[in-house]
Amino acid sequence: MRLRALLETEALGLRLLGGEDELDRTVRGVMTTDLRDPSRYLTGGELVLTGLAWRRNSADSEPFVRILASAGVAGLAAGEAELGDIPDDLVSACRRNRLPLFAVNEDVAFATITEYVVRQVSGERAGDLAAVVDRHRRLMTSGPAGGGPDVVLDLLTTDLDLRAWVLSPTGRQIAGAGEPLAPGVCAALAAEHLAAVRTGRRGPHRISLQGMTYSLFPIRGAGRGPGGPGARDVRESVLSDWLLAVEADAGDWPAERLDLLQGVTQLIAVERDRRDAARTVRRRLAQEVLELVQTGAPPAEIAARLRVAAPVLLPGLGTAPHWQVVVARVDWDGGDIPGGPVAQSLLEEILVDPSVSGPEPSDRIAVAHAGDEAIALVPLPALPAEPGEEKGPDRALHADELLSAVREPLQAGLADDGRLTLGVSAAVHSAEGLRGALEEARHARRVAAARPGRVCAAGHHELASHVLLLPFVPDDVRRAFTARLLDPLRDYDRRHRAELIPTLEAFLDCDGSWTRCATRLHLHVNTLRYRVGRIEQLTGRDLSRLEDKLDFFLALRMS
Incomplete structure (x- = not known):
């Protein structure tokens, strides 16, 4: 909004004391302060409201005004409740630094001005952003250009100071502006969203986590979600829909901002549908x-x-x-x-x-x-x-x-x-x-x-091997079990002629006795130990354990 609009609103009770040529400045926010040096809290474009508690004498006005002008504020509004008329030294300092100055009637609370400015600025930003979102939607629906969900979320951050993330139903982050959310937060947000959808609560859903409030908006593509074509029951889509998590409390948002976020979800849904089509x-x-x-x-x-x-x-x-x-x-x-x-x-x-x-x-x-x-x-x-x-x-x-x-x-x-x-x-x-x-x-x-x-x-x-003995276990499962245990040994034997399979059979037949097995195979015990060690390494099993011996025994009998 422009400074000029403040004078045109009688309910604000503002009088212009200087800066007639600067009334087309844009107001991007509002700040109330009585600090002598508020520069650390200024980012530019603010309407600064002050009760003049910082002013002890006429020499204080010039430094204060110079700080505001250097920070790029849009204008200064001084209240008359404390000192009555606005001091001339403050009026002169503002004129020298080309800073518009307003007097605030003692009957008007700073909160009234703050609420008005915030509402107007937010509404105009939302309107501008809605136009950008609409253009972006046309780009995404007409061709490959558009940039995906991250571009839209960046717009929310830069234009409305809203941080937002797109999450899958399992809580995985798909897109986001700024720092990613912690995995535990993502999982909790997704769980809250799914629980709200299952109980039929209307969105956006709100949840507080770790001192922050989040508003959750469903993202539903064509044919998904309650009321969508082909969706007869919410259970058909609840485990596949994405969601938009916004770091804000949408409970008191005006209808214009809610409509804007709804447009954002529809835009992201276009991208979701496109990816679903590519997955075909x-x-x-x-x-x-x-x-x-x-x-x-x-x-x-x-x-x-x-x-x-x-x-x-x-x-x-x-x-x-x-x-x-x-x-x-x-x-x-x-x-x-x-x-x-x-x-x-x-x-x-x-x-x-x-x-x-x-x-x-x-x-x-x-x-x-x-x-x-x-x-x-x-x-x-x-x-x-x-x-x-x-x-x-x-x-x-x-x-x-x-x-x-x-x-x-x-x-x-x-x-x-x-x-x-x-x-x-x-x-x-x-x-x-x-x-x-x-x-x-x-x-x-x-x-x-x-x-x-x-x-x-x-x-x-x-x-396990005892499960494979049950009569209802398919033959293919038994064959897969056998192949998983013995195929690495067969491959090794084929490449190296190491005779691991005959060694395994003999070792089991000898009940794990190193001496008897070595004698049967005409091997030195150290050679037998090397072969058994290679069997264990290739299969990840331990032939000193009864369970693993039983698995090998069954695998050999079923092979």
Whole structure:
């Protein structure tokens, strides 16, 4: 707003005492002070209100006014309640420094002026920003230019002094202006948002955390959310919608500012829909591989499809990666809501490292869905081995780690009528192992489903040997278990002719006796100890433990 507008508002009771030629200055804020030197609190463009308590004699006016002029304030308004008429020395100092000066009637409170200025400045900024947001929306809907959510959030910060972040339903930060939020804060904000949506509360939702108040606005794209086309129930979208978290209390915001934030969420939703459309290719690749695996296609055909998928999922990768399968299922009480699409969207988010911000990391996750299951094909880049090692570091996903950072928000979104169960296979190095990995992940998910709780996961390592003896365990799971234990030894024997498999069989037949086993194999005991040590190193097992001996025994019998 302009200084001139203050004189045109009779309710403010302002009289101009000097600075007629400077009334077109822009007012960007308001500050009340009686400090002799308030420069540290000034940023420029303020209307400064003062009761003149800083003034002891006429010599004080010039330094005070010079400080304000140097700071670039828009004008000075002095109250008449303390001294009556405004001193001439202050009027003269303002004229010399070309600083507009107003007298404030003693009947008018500074709070009245402050409220008026803040309301006007905020409204005009919001109007200007709304126009910018509208232009940005047209750019994003008409072509690739636009810059994404971060540009819009930067506008909120620079024009309205609002810090804001876009979060996924699991609490991962997708975009933000300024410093990122702490992971615990993100998880708590996402949980509050999901709980509010599940209970039907109208947004924006407000929450106080660590002394700060946040307002949460849902971001819903086309076809998602209550009332959207194709969305019959809030549970169909609650675990896939993004949210906008603003560091402010929106409870007393005027309608114009609320409308502006609603426009921002719609703009970000455009970007969300665009990314969902781009994800279609990866989903189709996953669906094609899944259909080949489930129909028993030849490994060569599956391997060819994987070679097509690898450059899309891991651009620039020189060699074919290892693969891992993750199966997730979302079940709602009553069973009247399809869980497959919900689980698909949710699994794509869960598989992203929660410490990585931005929307791009999920672009390398390929998730298909079959019925109520979501099935992810996760590429694992093969890392180079350290000197003296047979293989590189383990980069495989672990079931107990996948849900640790997202459990709080997911429990809030599932409420008391939903459940998420998740199973993780071991890593496989070729197309031949994918069918076994799929069945292994499915069986691990069944193990998780047998546990109490709304969010449960299980991994391949929990399919112990005694579980494999149960009659309902699929043959593919048994074969995957056997391959995971014995394939590293077979590969080593093939490359080095080390006879680790015969050594393992003899060692178990001799009940772990070093002397009897060495005699049977016609080896020195030290040579036997070297071979057993290599077996343990390649498999990560300990042949002094009864459980590991039993696993090897069953694997050899089932091979």
